[in-house]
Amino acid sequence: MNKILEVRGLSKTYGPGCPQCVESTGPEADTNLCPHCGSVVAIHDVSFDLFEGEILGVMGESGSGKSTVVKALYFDQVPSSGEAIFYDSDKQHELFALNAARQRWLRNHRFGMVYQNPNLGLNFNISAGGNIAERLLMSDLMDYGAIRERAKALLARTEVLLSRVDDLPKHFSGGMQQRVQIAKALATQPPLLFLDEVSTGLDLSVQARILDLILEIQQELKTAMVVVTHDLGVIRLLTGRAIVMKYGRVIETGLTDQILEDPQHAYTQRLVASAL
């Protein structure tokens, strides 16, 4: 299997930072907050690999830093240190060494992102179809008929009623907004997709259908995905491998099945045991 993403030593601290930040925070210290300088060590020394076509889970509770990881990789945030290499057919991109224009190009053409909050991923001032059209137009498709057909096809694939293609997303239910987000993210057929708590907050039945949809798409398109969640059920259903985070550090990695059956770290054990 080919590697698509290699992350090494990814770190992000909010605040001035000081020499004692790292040793004063983390799972042993039971905090993200450095008592000496007041900085928040959101993530420290996060490393993992992702292979083509696989789904990697990033699991943790609030404050674990799991969202910060994908925000850094999707260029929503600038990391304090670390490297990430994106392998794209025959090219390698050192993500944090690229200039802003190149980063935006990758975002628009090779990555996809689905946020927990649809306000971040959708433009609420244009229709559902328009949201998808916007992404297609970024990739130089200039035939109105073709854009419309593709937008409709994507919405159909994500089970959004075709009669709603010209409606504004603010009139949709939470579940439908997520579907439009997914359709939009897939519009450019990106090899790498980030999903940040995409089913959290939705009704259980709606969650289940969104997760099924993601699995189907992954099997069809072989998109590599990073799935961020605190929900063990989502990890179990979607991911083949996972990393577990606590207070900004990775405390356990491995095959999802192994982690769930035989967790090594005490924290992971507690997590698994407390799952409903």
Add this chain to the structure above:
Amino acid sequence: MSYVAIKGGGRAIAAAAAVTEYLRTEEGLVGTAAEPLEINAILHQLRHLVDRVVSEGGVYHPQFAALAIKQSMGDTLEAAFALRAWRSTRPRLAATPPLDTSKMRLIRRISSAFKEIPGGQMLGPTPDYALRLLRLELMDESPEAFRAIAREWLKTCPEPQLPDSFPKVLDALRAEGLLPPVSATRLQEAFDITREPLVFPVPRSAALATMARAETGSLLAIAYSNMRGYGDVHPTVAELRVGYLPVLLPHPVTGELTEAGEVLMTECEVVAMYEADKANDSGGKPMFTVGYGACFGHNEVKAISMAILDRALQKGMRDGAANPSEDPEFVLLHVDGVDSMGFASHYKMPHYVTFQSDLDRLRTTQNKNREIA
């Protein structure tokens, strides 16, 4: 520790008033020809200043507006303030019915929408096409030269050949179905902002009334933001009229509407981008939309700004505000010159007690921090 007496405030205020009066009349010290400003001179030679104060003062009394300008030494906010305060002393004796602006005795009337309009384009007195070059010859204008100008113009100006009527440009657009028809059922009572407070959401008439006596610069700034992109109006001036509107009151005996006088006013109607509105009276057909602005006196910038904001606010009230100019609370609560100027000035009043309280909080917090560290 002895009690620190607070004394001398009254004397200070009296002294401040006296030195202000001194400044107003200081010119009398220099040379022997100093004359007090005549009300007539202000009324005629500073007519736009007077019009602005009449409009912001909210009561049509050009003479008292001129007086307010004189006593405030040209401070428009103070002058409007004084006029507004005088208004509060006046009882309301009667109310006119809605007045028809197509009956205006026009001195100026233009449209940017069409080259030719029924009745014609009449430029009237406007600086729009004048060059803003300093007229240095006016530095030393002699009374004789001054008096001769108006006389000469009257001698040489041609016989007026005004058409009988100036139909509204908007009526032509309505007749073609490009504007929604005026709903016959919509003639409700106008909201009276001097008798009712604004409690949002407010009807359109409340917004218009508020803006009609708003401070010109405030309206202009917000309207400008809409023009530049923080908004969506994209207006075309369908019609701008300046003229004298007859004020009709019911005769005390016969009850018949009689002309009691006339007021100079400016009225602007803009046509804005069209939309396909299922809720409007056109049944879903796309139409132009209208913005309306009007104010006392000759003040075109104010009328245009008001028209743009009227359109923006209508949009904001229907669809939710996407920009500050579309937000009724943001616009209507911050454009009244008397309110805003008063509050800005109030910061100069003693705030010793409140500040003492702030000092106490900060000192306590700093001490706590020292203890922790």
Add this chain to the structure above:
Amino acid sequence: MNATPLTQGGNAYNFGFLDEYAKKEVRRAVLKAIAIPGYQVPYASREMPMGRGFGTGGLQLTLALIGPDEVMKVIDQGSDDSVNAVNLRRFIEMTCPGVSTTTKTAECTLIQSRHRIPELPLTSTQIIVLQVPYPDPLVVVEPSEDKRKTMHGEADYSRLLVKLYEDIVKFDEITISHRYPTRINGHYVIDPSPIPRWDVPKLDDSAALILFGAGREKKIYAVPPHTRAEPLAFSDVPFRVEDFRDGAGQRRACARCGSVDSFLDEFVSDSGGKTYQCSDSDWCDGVEASA
């Protein structure tokens, strides 16, 4: 016809009203604009004696370019006689002694225009200066200048194109009437000023240099001669100019000269009826004379 040269308290104004450093700055901006077709070059726009919105940007370009042998034409809405044109022409005559003015497009060397490009094709010995209220076509989707600059730099016009898409969905038409966004030389999309769609094709492969001046917004940009100028459209929903056909499908003619090849102004007569006449007064005169 030349008016008395402008003086200020006995001292004559500099030729062209602006001081020489101001003119140099404008010329440098023009050179940069030509070198980067469609790019909005910022410049320190001076206040002029007419209002912002009345053509101060166009005027600064004219005054920086005009020479004593210039033959100047000034039009507004296509007409030499329109108030704005009359006012500007008067000012140019006052501040540029020796310059001649004309209403004939064929005879002029420099044109300043508001909202129209003349019907008669311009030549390589002519320059046209257009007055611009909004230099940036992206202002309709993004109010922040800072963000727009990045979008232009990356040729990221997707949000503007989405607006066209939404128009077609709602109205089955692209509803942009004037100020039609046009891509220059394959990269920058410009706002060609409020010229009607009718005039947009004249930007493409023009023999004359076309300059755009925004005084209030403080930008200068250019479409150099023989440069590609493509109005934004979809490959299956092409760009269309205004439709001058009547209800029976007949192309309307100018009531004065009979031309069926020009942009027509609509007039509402006192009786309520409508007539149509060439917007370009010089063109109308020319067709009428040869008829």
